[in-house]
Amino acid sequence: MDDGVKSGQHAVRTSNLGLILRAVRRRAPCSRAEVAAATGLTKSTVSSLVGELIDRGLLREAGAAAGERRVGRPGVMLEVDDRSIAAIGLEVNVDYLTIVAVDLVERELFSRHADFDARAAGPGASVHRMAALLAEALADPLLAERTVLGVGIAVPGLVDAATGTVTHAPNLRWHDVALRGPVAAALARQGLGAVPVAVDNDAGLGAVAEHRGGHLAGTPDLVYVTGEVGIGAGVLVGGVPLRGARGYGGEIGHMPVDRGGPRCGCGRRGCLEARAGIAAILRGTVPDLLPDGPLAGAAIARAVRATAERAASGDARARGALAEAGEWLGRAAAVLANLLDPSAIVLGGYFVPLAPWLLPACEAAVAAHTIAPPRGGALVHASTLGLRAAARGGAASLVDALDRGRLPLPPRRRPAPRG
Amino acid sequence: MDDGVKSGQHAVRTSNLGLILRAVRRRAPCSRAEVAAATGLTKSTVSSLVGELIDRGLLREAGAAAGERRVGRPGVMLEVDDRSIAAIGLEVNVDYLTIVAVDLVERELFSRHADFDARAAGPGASVHRMAALLAEALADPLLAERTVLGVGIAVPGLVDAATGTVTHAPNLRWHDVALRGPVAAALARQGLGAVPVAVDNDAGLGAVAEHRGGHLAGTPDLVYVTGEVGIGAGVLVGGVPLRGARGYGGEIGHMPVDRGGPRCGCGRRGCLEARAGIAAILRGTVPDLLPDGPLAGAAIARAVRATAERAASGDARARGALAEAGEWLGRAAAVLANLLDPSAIVLGGYFVPLAPWLLPACEAAVAAHTIAPPRGGALVHASTLGLRAAARGGAASLVDALDRGRLPLPPRRRPAPRG
DNA sequence: CCGATTAGTTTGGTTTCCGTACGAACTAAA
DNA sequence: TTTAGTTCGTACGGAAACCAAACTAATCGG
Numbered sequence: 001m002d003d004g005v006k007s008g009q010h011a012v013r014t015s016n017l018g019l020i021l022r023a024v025r026r027r028a029p030c031s032r033a034e035v036a037a038a039t040g041l042t043k044s045t046v047s048s049l050v051g052e053l054i055d056r057g058l059l060r061e062a063g064a065a066a067g068e069r070r071v072g073r074p075g076v077m078l079e080v081d082d083r084s085i086a087a088i089g090l091e092v093n094v095d096y097l098t099i100v101a102v103d104l105v106e107r108e109l110f111s112r113h114a115d116f117d118a119r120a121a122g123p124g125a126s127v128h129r130m131a132a133l134l135a136e137a138l139a140d141p142l143l144a145e146r147t148v149l150g151v152g153i154a155v156p157g158l159v160d161a162a163t164g165t166v167t168h169a170p171n172l173r174w175h176d177v178a179l180r181g182p183v184a185a186a187l188a189r190q191g192l193g194a195v196p197v198a199v200d201n202d203a204g205l206g207a208v209a210e211h212r213g214g215h216l217a218g219t220p221d222l223v224y225v226t227g228e229v230g231i232g233a234g235v236l237v238g239g240v241p242l243r244g245a246r247g248y249g250g251e252i253g254h255m256p257v258d259r260g261g262p263r264c265g266c267g268r269r270g271c272l273e274a275r276a277g278i279a280a281i282l283r284g285t286v287p288d289l290l291p292d293g294p295l296a297g298a299a300i301a302r303a304v305r306a307t308a309e310r311a312a313s314g315d316a317r318a319r320g321a322l323a324e325a326g327e328w329l330g331r332a333a334a335v336l337a338n339l340l341d342p343s344a345i346v347l348g349g350y351f352v353p354l355a356p357w358l359l360p361a362c363e364a365a366v367a368a369h370t371i372a373p374p375r376g377g378a379l380v381h382a383s384t385l386g387l388r389a390a391a392r393g394g395a396a397s398l399v400d401a402l403d404r405g406r407l408p409l410p411p412r413r414r415p416a417p418r419g
Numbered sequence: 420m421d422d423g424v425k426s427g428q429h430a431v432r433t434s435n436l437g438l439i440l441r442a443v444r445r446r447a448p449c450s451r452a453e454v455a456a457a458t459g460l461t462k463s464t465v466s467s468l469v470g471e472l473i474d475r476g477l478l479r480e481a482g483a484a485a486g487e488r489r490v491g492r493p494g495v496m497l498e499v500d501d502r503s504i505a506a507i508g509l510e511v512n513v514d515y516l517t518i519v520a521v522d523l524v525e526r527e528l529f530s531r532h533a534d535f536d537a538r539a540a541g542p543g544a545s546v547h548r549m550a551a552l553l554a555e556a557l558a559d560p561l562l563a564e565r566t567v568l569g570v571g572i573a574v575p576g577l578v579d580a581a582t583g584t585v586t587h588a589p590n591l592r593w594h595d596v597a598l599r600g601p602v603a604a605a606l607a608r609q610g611l612g613a614v615p616v617a618v619d620n621d622a623g624l625g626a627v628a629e630h631r632g633g634h635l636a637g638t639p640d641l642v643y644v645t646g647e648v649g650i651g652a653g654v655l656v657g658g659v660p661l662r663g664a665r666g667y668g669g670e671i672g673h674m675p676v677d678r679g680g681p682r683c684g685c686g687r688r689g690c691l692e693a694r695a696g697i698a699a700i701l702r703g704t705v706p707d708l709l710p711d712g713p714l715a716g717a718a719i720a721r722a723v724r725a726t727a728e729r730a731a732s733g734d735a736r737a738r739g740a741l742a743e744a745g746e747w748l749g750r751a752a753a754v755l756a757n758l759l760d761p762s763a764i765v766l767g768g769y770f771v772p773l774a775p776w777l778l779p780a781c782e783a784a785v786a787a788h789t790i791a792p793p794r795g796g797a798l799v800h801a802s803t804l805g806l807r808a809a810a811r812g813g814a815a816s817l818v819d820a821l822d823r824g825r826l827p828l829p830p831r832r833r834p835a836p837r838g
Numbered sequence: 839c840c841g842a843t844t845a846g847t848t849t850g851g852t853t854t855c856c857g858t859a860c861g862a863a864c865t866a867a868a
Numbered sequence: 869t870t871t872a873g874t875t876c877g878t879a880c881g882g883a884a885a886c887c888a889a890a891c892t893a894a895t896c897g898g
Contacts, residue, residue, distance in 0.1 A: 004441060006459050007434040008886060009853045015426040016855085022423060033876055040425045042856055047877060072875030073863040221664040233758065237656055244760025245640040248791040251757040256750065256788065259678055268788070331675065335754065338670040339652065341663025369675065369687070372667040427855060428884045435886085452845055461887055466846060491844025492894040 013049070016041060018405030020049050021058060024078050025105075025403070029062050031075025050078065055412045057084030057147060058104065058402075080104050085410060086146040088137060089394030090130055091154040091202060092118050094171050094229060095297020097126075099133045100391040101143055106213045106399060109142045111388060115298065123166075123177040131186035138190055147410040149402060150196035151187065152394025153179055154205040156228065158247050164199040167247065171229060196407065198397060202226060203234030203250050204241035205393030206383070210346045211236055212396040215384050219343045223336050224389070225252070225329075227349030229300075231273050235340060239400070253277065257331050275328040278350045282307060284321030304350050311357045319357055326358035330365025333380055337370050348383040355382030432468070435460065437824030439468050440477060443497050444524075444822070448481050450494025469497060474831045476503025476566060477523065477821075499523050504829060505565040507556060508813030509549055510573040510621060511537050513590050513648055514716020516545075517810040518552045520562055525632045525815055528561045530807060534717065542585075542596040550605035557609055566829040568821060569615035570606065571813025572598055573624040575647065577666050583618040586666065590648055615826065617816060621645060622653030622669050623660035624812030625802070629765045630655055631815040634803050638762045642755050643808070644671070644748075646768030648719075650692050654759060658819070672696065676750050694747040697769045701726060703740025723769050730776045738776055745777035749784025752799055756789050767802040774801035 005011075016039075023035050036046040053059040060081040082103040091098040095117060101110040112133060118126045134151070137143060157169025164180025166172075180197045187195050207224035210216055220239040226232045231253040235242040243249060253273040254266050261270030262280075274280055279295050285307040291299060310318040333345050347355060347362075362380050370379075383389055401407040424430075435458075442454050455465040472478040479500040483493050501522040510517040514536060520529040531552060537545045553570070556562060576588025583599025585591075599616045606614050626643035629635055639658040645651045650672040654661040662668060672692040673685050680689030681699075693699055698714050704726040710718060729737040752764050766774060766781075781799050789798075802808055820826040 004438045004458070006438055006886095007431040009428075009431070009855090012426040012428070012431055012854060012885090019423045019425060031876070039423070043877065044857085044879080045855055047879095048855090070875085071865050071873080073865095073877080075876055219664075235758070237661055242656055242759065245638075245762040246760055246791070246794070249758065249760035251760075251790045254757065254788075254790050255754055257675075266790070335674055336758070338673065339654070339668065339755070339758070340661065341665055341668035341670075343664040369673075371670045371673050371685070372665070375665070425855095428853095428886090431854095431885060450845070462846065463848080463888080464886055466848095467886090489844080490842075490896050492846080494845055 014405040014409075016045070016405075017049055017053060017409070018403055020046065021053060021080070022403050024059055025080050028079040029077035031077060033075055035078070052409075054081075056409050057081055057413050058410070082107065084145075084147060084413065085149050086143050087149040087395040087398040088134065088151045089154065089205075089391040089396070089398075090133070090151060091205075091388075091391040091394065092126060092130070092172065093156055093202070093390075094119055095300075096387070097129060097133060098388055098391040099130075099137055100388055100395055101137050101140075102213075102392065102395045102399070103146075104399060106392075106396060108392075110137045110140045111391075112136065113387070117297070118172050118174075123174055123179075127179070127182045127186070130183060131189075134183075134186060135190060138192075147413075148187075148192055148195050149407065149410060150198060150398040151183060152198045152200065152205065152397050153183065154200060154202040154390035154394045155179070156202045156226075156230075156232070159199050159201050160247065161198065161200055161243075164197055166199065196398070198394070198401075200241070200394065200397065201234065201247075201250065202390040202393075203232040204236075204243070205234065205397060206348050206385075206389040207234035207236040207241060207346075207393070208397045208400060209385055209389045209393030210344075210348075210383060211239060212400060213385065213392055214346070214389075216344050216346065216381065221340070221342045222344045222346060223333075223340065223342050224346045224348055224383070225333075225351070226390075227278055227347060227351035229278065229295075231277055233336065236342075237340075252332060252336070255332050255335065257328050272328060272332045276325040276332070278304070281321060281325045281354070284324070285310065285315075285318040300350065304353055308353045311354070322354055322357035323361040326361035327365045329358060330362035330380070331369055333362065334366045334369030337366060337379060338372070341372060342379075343375075345380045346383050347380065348385070348389050349387065352382050352386055433824040433828075435464070435824075436468055436472060436828070437822055439465065440472060440499070441822050443478055444499050447498040448496035450496060452494055454497070471828075473500075475828050476500055476832050477829070501526065503565060503832065504568055505562050506568040506814040506817040507553065507570045508573065508624075508810040508815070508817075509552070509570060510624075510807075510810040510813065511545060511549070511591065512575055512621070512809075513538055514719075515806070516548060516552060517807055518549075518556055519807055519810040519814055520556050520559075521632075521811065521814045521818070522565075523818060525811075525818060527811075529556050529559045530810075531555065532806070536716070537593075538591050542593055542598075546598070546601045546605070549602060550608075553602075553605060554609060557611075566832075567606075567611055567614050568829060569617060569817040569826065570602060571617045571619065571624065571816045572602065573619060573621040573809035573813045574598070575621045575645075575649075575651070578618050578620050579666065580617065580619055580662075583616055585618065615817070617813070617820075619660070619813070619816065620651075620653065620666075620669065621809040621812075622651040623655075623662075624653065624816060625767050625804075625808040626653035626655040626660060626765075626812070627816045627819060628804055628808045628812030629763075629767075629802060630658060631819060632804065632811055633765070633808075635763050635765065635800065640759070640761045641763045641765060642752075642759065642761045643765045643767055643802070644752075644770070645809075646697055646766060646770035648697065648714075650696055652755065655761075656759075671751060671755070674751050674754065676747050691747060691751045695744040695751070697723070700740060700744045700773070703743065704729065704734075704737040719769065723772055727772045730773070741773055741776035742780040745780035746784045748777060749781035749799070750788055752781065753785045753788030756785060756798060757791070760791060761798075762794075764799045765802050766799065767804070767808050768806065771801050771805050 036043045062077040062079045082105045085104045089100045097114045097116045158167045166177040203226045224234040233250040233252045254271040258270035264271035264274035282303045455462045481496045481498045501524045504523045508519045516533045516535045577586045585596040622645045643653040652669040652671045673690040677689035683690035683693035701722045
């Protein structure tokens with residue numbers, strides 16, 4: 001029916017509010033006059049918009065200009081207000097639930113990691129547990145007086161972001177599970193009525209987290225590679241996660257990298273996952289510690305720790321297997337680099353603790369298979385966000401939406417100016 | 420310095436003009452009232468905006484409502500005006516120059532294909548030849564009274580779209596060639612002063628052409644695969660070409676598909692280009708017709724025709740080689756499909772005349788290597804735009820920019836209403 | 839011919855940004 | 869201490885754009 005979004009005066013103001021928020025975020029502390037010069041808006045417009053952002057707890061004044069003494073009236077410094085707002089991220093995965101709350105500068109206020117088998121528990125019990133974690137977070141004194149911007153939920157699978165539904169999450173064995181409604185209801189019981197609830201793919205949110213909060217912050221074109229039970233990719237294009245036509249996409253686990261290689265769970269041969277998935281790595285590094293059946297969550301974490309210990313102590317078998325896996329990862333990363341030309345490819349999940357032994361071979365393989373001239377720094381990095389990346393991405397995506405003027409502003413904390 | 424685009428009243432109007440243009444394009448013929456209902460704008464606003472679009476030659480009234488008779492005053496039908504505007508696309512490639520002019524509904528008004536060796540001629544002489552083609556097009560009676568929206572130039576290589584410069588085009592042996600300035604100067608000599616000149620990558624523009632004009636029109640997530648001397652990909656995400664961090668990207672020619680396969684010109688083994696590039700195909704189908712040295716432009720075209728003839732007449736060697744190449748193409752296409760989840764992958768260039776024998780094996784390989792559930796129709800298609808795809812994309816990208824309110828509107832042809 | 843219905847225009851109002859002017863706050867120098 | 873110069877932030881009128889509602893126009897059914 002509708003084919004686009006109409007504009008109006010309200011859209012203008014919303015867009016400019018986001019523009020100013022971004023400008024202050026980048027330059028803080030800075031004065032209104034600096035913002036006006038940077039954005040091209042007039043000083044009077046900036047004054048009006050900054051006033052509203054202050055009233056809503058998004059910006060604050062931070063005393064006079066410290067330091068350099070220049071001629072003329074000194075400006076009043078502005079900065080992002082990190083005391084009024086909280087954004088909450090939540091990740092459901094096969095073997096754990098993670099919750100993270102951040103402030104407007106994306107510093108962590110609260111985080112909790114809970115072992116939890118969402119597959120065995122099923123959607124209903126999982127939502128129940130998520131609600132309990134939310135209640136725990138909201139009860140924390142650091143969040144007490146804050147306005148909650150929203151809750152972003154990361155799920156390993158296919159998601160319909162418009163309706164907040166998990167369409168297809170094979171690892172969780174969830175199909176067509178509506179998450180937004182139940183979680184919003186749980187929030188309402190906590191007294192938070194109209195708080196937005198967003199549901200998204202974990203790899204895409206991992207990429208958002210790296211874009212906004214990791215040590216690569218600000219990089220708008222990057223790929224985040226998950227290293228959980230499967231291997232997935234979250235592709236960020238211009239700061240926006242790529243979804244594809246149907247919401248599938250980011251599937252790189254079964255990219256064929258080694259024709260005639262070992263058989264993969266999908267029935268084919270030589271898939272990336274069969275060569276560099278966490279199960280394949282562990283079979284190469286610590287075969288003596290693995291159970292006979294399929295690998296379960298906690299066993300993986302233990303085996304990964306053991307692998308890291310052995311590699312650190314110089315174990316040749318472990319190091320060799322890691323270098324080999326790193327090379328396969330690098331070949332796949334080179335395909336991504338050639339096709340997408342990202343600024344960075346970030347390895348997440350269980351790849352992080354193993355990165356010291358994966359990365360050298362990986363980078364060499366990338367260099368050997370990349371067409372474009374090499375860039376300044378390294379292309380492949382290990383995530384600094386660890387297992388909290390997707391949850392942080394859930395929270396960060398809300399702050400990002402606010403920054404871009406795509407989220408309703410939080411309510412005024414001071415009364416509106418005379419009207 | 421600047422980190423975003425400010426909004427103002429003008430931005431609102433521009434955006435809504437584009438919104439209405441798109442709405443009419445989709446629904447034509449339709450009345451102002453229908454447009455208002457579809458866009459959410461009020462009737463008065465639609466009236467004002469439609470008036471401006473008519474004055475500028477983008478829309479026109481098309482008599483009363485034909486056909487169905489309903490109660491009430493009948494609306495005045497609106498449609499996209501295909502008589503006032505022309506958009507010009509130009510493609511420079513290794514062995515030819517192509518120019519295409521289209522109207523606002525993207526019907527072809529003029530097209531010319533010229534054998535031309537841009538590599539031997541160099542940038543200066545190439546621009547000269549492009550100017551001559553432009554003059555020829557502008558002299559055509561079908562373009563006589565039209566306002567020229569702009570000129571979009573497709574180049575096989577890396578481009579800085581912001582400055583209109585060819586940064587790096589190895590096949591042309593062009594480096595840091597400024598195209599916008601000289602072409603704009605040539606247009607100015609034709610009396611077209613302020614006509615926008617856009618320079619972009621040929622694969623990306625091929626994708627735009629398929630998105631807007633091919634038989635897949637309207638598909639916003641697709642990949643266009645060029646089949647010229649090299650193999651490149653143009654990736655369209657939400658209707659916008661993906662550029663990547665530096666403008667590289669779309670490089671799939673050297674994706675490793677066959678470890679231990681034949682040696683490629685890049686020094687590696689088993690690249691897609693070495694398996695399914697046009698040179699590799701021709702070596703498999705018509706080895707007896709090929710010269711000893713490297714393949715030049717016209718010789719390729721002849722050999723491709725011969726290949727098609729032999730395959731059509733049932734030649735087993737030709738058909739076998741084409742099926743094999745199709746399978747390699749399909750393996751690469753499956754990687755793209757898994758990563759990007761496009762609605763379609765379109766084969767262009769020299770793949771088009773060979774498509775009847777490439778596609779069956781290609782589609783089988785895609786089906787065998789794709790993870791996501793299959794969609795309704797076929798995923799891989801042959802382009803219907805042939806060698807004119809990139810040039811058409813150059814023109815179509817300007818119409819697209821107009822549709823999205825990203826192009827200055829053409830001047831009024833009627834005086835502005837009383838003011 | 840008249841009411842009902844739908845289409846499109848006109849008029850007045852609101853919102854938002856912009857341009858200009860002005861007071862406030864500070865430095866520099868006599 | 870005074871004066872000039874500079875910069876910051878705010879206030880006010882104007883312009884541009886959309887919206888709401890009233891109004892005119894055209895057609896159908898009776």
